[in-house]
Amino acid sequence: MSNFLIYEQNGPIVTLTMNQPEQRNPLTGNSAVPEFLAAIDRIHDDRQVRCVILTGNGPSFCAGGDIREMKRQALPEVSEMDIRHEYRRGIQRLTLSLFDLEVPVIAAVNGHAIGAGLDLACMCDIRIASEKAKFAESFIKLGIIPGDGGAWLLPRIVGMSRAAELAFTGDMIDAEQALAINLVSHVVPHDQLMTTALGLAARISQHASHSVRLTKRLMREALHSRLDTVLELSAVFQAVAHKTPDHSEAVDAFLEKRPARFI
Known part of the structure; x- marks a missing residue:
């Protein structure tokens, strides 16, 4: 049984909902990565799927990495090569798999997209933000770097200067600021987020x-x-x-x- 990801299909549209709201939908320290990989394989195998929407339950879209998992990685018995292996076999597999998914993916950003959560949104093709959404490339605040591909993804979306500012400061921006730098395509009232995402998915799905x-x-x-x-x-x-x-x-x-x- 899925513990993290809810998979729902309505005709040609699949909605993936991250569902650990109490922990703000983290991508580490849980089953998020294998569940994402299984869902992506399922979508690849279903030729009827024409569009995917990715969103989160609760006040956050995705909080990125679990701080407790970072604490574990800092223990003396966990070597640098252990951590390298965990990244390559964990979050980086999700980056490659989601980025290479053939059907369009819409991120419906319902709340905070922080660190790897922002990078997860950047792996998608289109980003729509609730007016409540917040964004931060916050790795620098924890003394680490974007280990999930954010250094490649973010500059291609907002440009090198904006990406560098976000990455070097870790500053949080709101939905309107995200719209101004082209990080998102639309900002909508919170209660209209999924309606807007589903409408866009339907317009995409009507084509060959x-x-x-x-x-x-x-x-x-x-x-x-x-x-x-x-x-x-x-x-x-x-x-x-x-x-x-x-x-x-x-x-x-x-x-x-x-x-x-x-x-």
Whole structure:
């Protein structure tokens, strides 16, 4: 039985809800990582899924790492190589797995997204914030560094200068400040957060699944590839897309002035 993550599916939309509100939904010191990995595998295997929403129960989205777990890692009997192994086999597996998920992921940030919680939101494709949301890249305040990929993720979203300011100060910002630096796409009243996220997921899900998946993959590859490489990959993906039944249906629907009916 799941102890951390609630998996709910309504048609093509999956909602993943982190569900340890008393501990502010931490990613360490519990079963969060294996449950995330299992959920992501389940989504990969279900071709009907077209969009994912990630949110948290309680006042926080995700508090990041468990402080008690950090205290354990500081014990003399826990070596540096032990900690390295724990990161590589733990939170970093979540980073790679969530970042590489083919279907779009919307982070519906309901409250505090702190440290690894902010980086978790950055692993998603789109971030929508409740007016109650707070954000901090707070590792520096605990004398550690973003061990989960935040140093790669955050600058690509807000730019190097803003990312450096957040990482070097550990300052907390509110939802409107997050919107101003493009960390989030929208800020909405707290009671409208999930309605807004579900509406966006529905707009994404109405399109051909293969086209959305290939577009996401192309955008991911473009983050670290040259233009000529991305153009070559685009040609290959486009050739595949042109030969799909969904493309033929989309063209027919456009010409016939009717909604497309995708499989």
